[in-house]
Amino acid sequence: MREEFVEAVLAVVELVPPGSVLAYGDVAELLGAGGPRQVGSVMARYSGDVGWWRVLKASGAAPEAHEERALRHYLEEGTPLRGEPHRGPWRVDIARARWVPTDDELDAVEAIAEALERSLHRSRGGAAELSDSDGGMEP
Numbered sequence: 001m002r003e004e005f006v007e008a009v010l011a012v013v014e015l016v017p018p019g020s021v022l023a024y025g026d027v028a029e030l031l032g033a034g035g036p037r038q039v040g041s042v043m044a045r046y047s048g049d050v051g052w053w054r055v056l057k058a059s060g061a062a063p064e065a066h067e068e069r070a071l072r073h074y075l076e077e078g079t080p081l082r083g084e085p086h087r088g089p090w091r092v093d094i095a096r097a098r099w100v101p102t103d104d105e106l107d108a109v110e111a112i113a114e115a116l117e118r119s120l121h122r123s124r125g126g127a128a129e130l131s132d133s134d135g136g137m138e139p
Contacts, residue, residue, distance in 0.1 A: 001041060005034060008116040009042040015108055016054040018077040020099035021092055023058040031113045033120070054099075060091035 024036035053070040062070035080097045083090030
């Protein structure tokens with residue numbers, strides 16, 4: 001996994017405010033690079049210092065094996081949920097909780113994406129490629 005991509009993913013995740021979420025694919029789309037699998041790989045390996053619970057599957061399912069920890073964060077932050085936690089199946093209501101960046105936040109995301117693109121093109125001579133053990137995707 002390219003260090004530049006890891007840093008860009010984590011920088012975007014740091015912008016997501018409490019109570020809001022993004023799907024893995026949303027992060028890739030904002031960056032204009034990678035895809036859900038690459039973002040998921042970054043989150044699984046490097047997200048300890050950022051709000052990892054704010055990035056999840058498009059279905060609204062919490063990160064696997066971290067459901068209880070994530071639920072504590074969701075409840076603390078007031079993240080919209082579907083179902084009844086502690087009584088049955090639940091998910092994040094991603095339609096209501098999805099982060100919609102303000103103009104200033106979008107400017108920050110665009111700066112991150114542009115820096116990533118410049119870095120990838122500079123280091124690979126214009127043929128940037130992201131990869132992980134699950135198979136890579138060209139941006």
